[in-house]
Each structure stands twice: as structure tokens, then as C-alpha cells.
Amino acid sequence: MIKPVGMSIAGLDTGNGAGGETDLRVYEMLGIHGVLAVTALTVQNTKGIKDISVVEADFLRKQIETLIDDFNIEGIKIGMIYTKEQFQVVRDLLEPYFIVVDPVLYAKDGTQLIKDVEEYKKIILPIAKVITPNIVEASALSGIKIENENDIMISCKKIRNTYNIPYVIIKGGHGTGKYSFDYMCSQDGIRKIGYQRVNIKDTHGTGSVFATALTAEYIKIKDVEMAFRRAREFVQSSIEYGLSIGKGIGPVNVSVEVIKKSLKYEVVEEMTKFADFVENNEKFWLLIPEVQSNLAHSIRPEYVRDLRDIATFRGRIIRRWDRKVIVGHPVVFGNPTHTARMLLSIIFKGVNGTCLMNIRFDEKIVNGFKQIGYDQIEINREMEPSHGEGKTMQWIIDYISNEYGKIPNVIYDRGAKGKEAMIRFWTKDMNEMIEALNNLLKLL
Known part of the structure; x- marks a missing residue:
């Protein structure tokens, strides 16, 4: 039976x-x-x-x-x-x-x-x-x-x-x-x-x-x-x-529990697709900062309640000495990375975004995003107030939302003492993320 x-x-x-x-x-x-x-x-x-x-x-x-x-x-x-x-x-x-x-x-x-x-x-x-x-x-x-x-x-x-x-x-x-x-x-x-x-x-x-x-x-x-x-x-x-x-x-x-399990399965599949793209693009090393990268990918925003609904790579996205980029599988949900926290903050502002990656700061990369059609904003990290651990990403999104009323896809800063300069890039879905980064890399 x-x-x-x-x-x-x-x-x-x-x-x-x-x-x-x-x-x-x-x-x-x-x-x-x-x-x-x-x-x-x-x-x-x-x-x-x-x-x-x-x-x-x-x-x-x-x-x-x-x-x-x-x-x-x-x-x-x-x-x-x-x-x-x-x-x-x-x-x-x-x-x-x-x-x-x-x-x-x-x-x-x-x-x-x-x-x-x-x-x-x-x-x-x-x-x-x-x-x-x-x-x-x-x-x-x-x-x-x-x-x-x-x-x-x-x-x-x-x-x-x-x-x-x-x-x-x-x-x-x-x-x-x-x-x-x-x-x-x-x-x-x-x-x-x-x-x-x-x-x-x-x-x-x-x-x-x-x-x-x-x-x-x-x-x-x-x-x-x-x-x-x-x-x-x-x-x-x-x-x-x-x-x-x-x-x-x-x-x-x-039906919510079955729906969320199904959505998480789709996220894992799409993260695997992204990993294949990363490891097979010979120029991807150009996007990896000193602190390495990670990709955050959520289930559909209307079902997101906390970090348990957002996935990242447990081992990050790493640039080796020989310029080979390695993705640190497996995909895990609930990992409190900066990328996951920022994506969660963006979703809580009502933005229809499901993917976010941190990228090495370089003027050429910033200009490349502009050439392929993405709005951007620069944040001065020196303005960041003192607050508890894990609050930086929320502060950035709150500041942008309050000051400008919208959250551009490209958010970058030139760093501060003890903080590496960084670009954060979000998209509405995985297909857009892969297409955008592929087009960006063709310009570099």
C-alpha cells in the first residue's frame, strides 16, 4: 500500500x-x-x-x-x-x-x-x-x-x-x-x-x-x-x-510547504547551471574580488520569509592562482553571507529580485554594466554608522531606498578602512544574471 x-x-x-x-x-x-x-x-x-x-x-x-x-x-x-x-x-x-x-x-x-x-x-x-x-x-x-x-x-x-x-x-x-x-x-x-x-x-x-x-x-x-x-x-x-x-x-x-520545496529544488538546479557557466568561462576570474565571491539565489520573492529561503554556495566562488575559478559546492539554504543578507533586504523592500552576486570593484566593470544597460549607484562606506554584526547589507539597502526611492541593479563602493571596494549586482532571475555577466565579460 x-x-x-x-x-x-x-x-x-x-x-x-x-x-x-x-x-x-x-x-x-x-x-x-x-x-x-x-x-x-x-x-x-x-x-x-x-x-x-x-x-x-x-x-x-x-x-x-x-x-x-x-x-x-x-x-x-x-x-x-x-x-x-x-x-x-x-x-x-x-x-x-x-x-x-x-x-x-x-x-x-x-x-x-x-x-x-x-x-x-x-x-x-x-x-x-x-x-x-x-x-x-x-x-x-x-x-x-x-x-x-x-x-x-x-x-x-x-x-x-x-x-x-x-x-x-x-x-x-x-x-x-x-x-x-x-x-x-x-x-x-x-x-x-x-x-x-x-x-x-x-x-x-x-x-x-x-x-x-x-x-x-x-x-x-x-x-x-x-x-x-x-x-x-x-x-x-x-x-x-x-x-x-x-x-x-x-x-x-x-500547499505552501510543497510549493516551497519545489521552488528550492528549482533554485538548486539553477545554481548548478550558474556554476557550470562560471567554471567554463575563461574570463570569469576578472570578476572575483580578494575576499572571493558568492551568489545568493532566492525562491520566488512572495514566498521569502528569512535566510532559510535563500541559497548560496557553501564554499563560495574562488579564484585560484592560475586564474581558474572554482565554485564551492554544495548549494545550501540559510547561510548568512553578505550576499544572502543583501538579497533578503532587497526582497523585503518589495523588489522583484532573486539573484545577487558580489563582484570585484573596477572602473572598467562599472562602466561595462553601464554599457549593457544597468542603472547603478555609488555608496560611501565611510557614512556607515556603527552597528551590530550582519547589519551592513541592510544599512546599504535602507540608505539607498530612503535616499533615492529605488534600488538600482548595480550597487558599488570604493571601500573603507578594513573594507574591500565592492560591486553588488542583482537581477530578477538566473537567466538574466547569466546573460548579463556573459555580456559584461565580452567587454572586458
Whole structure:
């Protein structure tokens, strides 16, 4: 068996932000084959729900029976489930399974997603192995108005004891403050995970994604607490890279980790291509300064958050005594070189650049860049204030941005005491970097 199987019982979100179709994507991202039994079709987008068409209980029964007849289902996530009749079908067919319940009582726009909450409590909650309410939902299920951490703990225990649920996880994302916590109540007591609150509006689907990710991780490792922690990490990155689409509350980005891994693979391939160009160009030694060179290459700027998203050569780009240039493989991410720091500073200014190299200062090289069409600026390093280690590159970019309002591709200085004169050259992509340097070398 290549993939284990997980099921989702949920409605469909036509805006693809939450619901069953998002559950299937989360399962896929985490290595689970997802199957789906649909409870309702919602008419919605990022601005809210316009209408709901509920699936008849008999048709829901046929869906579930057909799936469990064929697949070895190892975990089930229950999301939107609307009527008492649907509740009973789910309980009759799925009670023995490992079930994670996301009690979606209301949508973000206030639309009621469970028609009869009292029947839901009686029929669905007792079959849950894990339930994942947010603070608002936990208040509704426990009857306790949650205003502080103590209220959360009391509510968590009350829900667990009232409905005999082994694990109750109350999500703290609806609270306030710089940091937030999720709380898990079990027979072993209460565990909590802290994380930095992300100031972003695109959070549609967080609850659904968390419950599905927890189900997926449990299927793989059969450990609820570890699945809780892994699901929390998955949701955090999905929120950080939320999709700014639509006119309302956009969905989280459940594909971000796979996307970033793919982008990093492309960066490594392009760095290898650049290394071949460098080592096979007989004039490249002319560009290498005394302190040697390095190339920084980032993934797409909109996905860059820190130096871990920028690659350099671990061993730098070195000019030997015989003018042979050697590239110091391997390609590594997160190496705090000057080139990586400057590229990060440029990207944080909103510039669409992904490559940057430090080059030997020479008037002929500066003029060569001008001949092939690149704007440039000279920086006086004597003006640099005293600051901590690693701040020089940021200071250069901040100074240029503040003084000139833009950041030219060629940034050079004539050095200072203890500082070699240097040219820094950035481009939007690797193809431009190679083409530009090739054209430059033809002029030297």
C-alpha cells in the first residue's frame, strides 16, 4: 500500500476555502489518500455563504456505505453536518472508527452550519475521539463564557467529561495578544502549544485544515499528541502564506510547504547551471574580488520569509592562482553571507529580485554594466554608522531606498578602512544574471 486512506464527512465550499474539497487537498499534501462523503453544497465565496443545499440522509448513507465497503479507512474527519437525520447516519455507520470532529457551528459570516445543535451534541460528540472547537465553539458546547485561560481549561475539561471524548483541543486563534495557544485536554491533563499570532486577514478554512491535518498525522503515526503538534505547525505555515484572493476573507494556503520545496529544488538546479557557466568561462576570474565571491539565489520573492529561503554556495566562488575559478559546492539554504543578507533586504523592500552576486570593484566593470544597460549607484562606506554584526547589507539597502526611492541593479563602493571596494549586482532571475555577466565579460 503506497498511501493510507482518510475520509472526510463535510459540505462543499464553492470558493474552495474550506469544506470537503480542501480536506482532500490537505490529505494529499500530507501523504494520505482522501475520500469524501458530501453532506451539503454551499453557495459561497470569500465574502460569505449565500445558500445551502442539504444532501438527503439516505444519499449520505449510500456515499458512506460505498466508501467503507471498498477502502480501509484509518481515520475520519467530520466537518459540516447539517441535520439530525445526517447525524444518525454517521453515528450508525462510523462509530467504531477514529473520528476527529471539527464542530463548525457557524461560518465566519455567522451562517449557521449545524441545524440542531442540541441533537448534534447528543449524537455526534459522543462518537468523537478528538474534537477541535475554537473559543467561540467551545463556549457554545460547554455553556461557559470563555474570557481567559482558566475559562478555557474549565471548558476543555467539561466538554471532555460531558461527552466522554478522549481528546478535546480548544484552538486559541480567536483570542487576542501577540501570542496564542491551543489547549489539549486528555486523561493525562492539559497540554498547550504556543505560537506567534499572524496579523493577516486570509484565514478562511483554518479550523477545517487543522482538523484534517490532525486526522492525517494520526493516521500516519497513531499518536494524538504528536499529531496535534504537527497539525498546528502545518496550519501555522498555511496561515502565514494565506492566499490574497477574493474580496473577503481569503483561504489559507495548504500547499505552501510543497510549493516551497519545489521552488528550492528549482533554485538548486539553477545554481548548478550558474556554476557550470562560471567554471567554463575563461574570463570569469576578472570578476572575483580578494575576499572571493558568492551568489545568493532566492525562491520566488512572495514566498521569502528569512535566510532559510535563500541559497548560496557553501564554499563560495574562488579564484585560484592560475586564474581558474572554482565554485564551492554544495548549494545550501540559510547561510548568512553578505550576499544572502543583501538579497533578503532587497526582497523585503518589495523588489522583484532573486539573484545577487558580489563582484570585484573596477572602473572598467562599472562602466561595462553601464554599457549593457544597468542603472547603478555609488555608496560611501565611510557614512556607515556603527552597528551590530550582519547589519551592513541592510544599512546599504535602507540608505539607498530612503535616499533615492529605488534600488538600482548595480550597487558599488570604493571601500573603507578594513573594507574591500565592492560591486553588488542583482537581477530578477538566473537567466538574466547569466546573460548579463556573459555580456559584461565580452567587454572586458
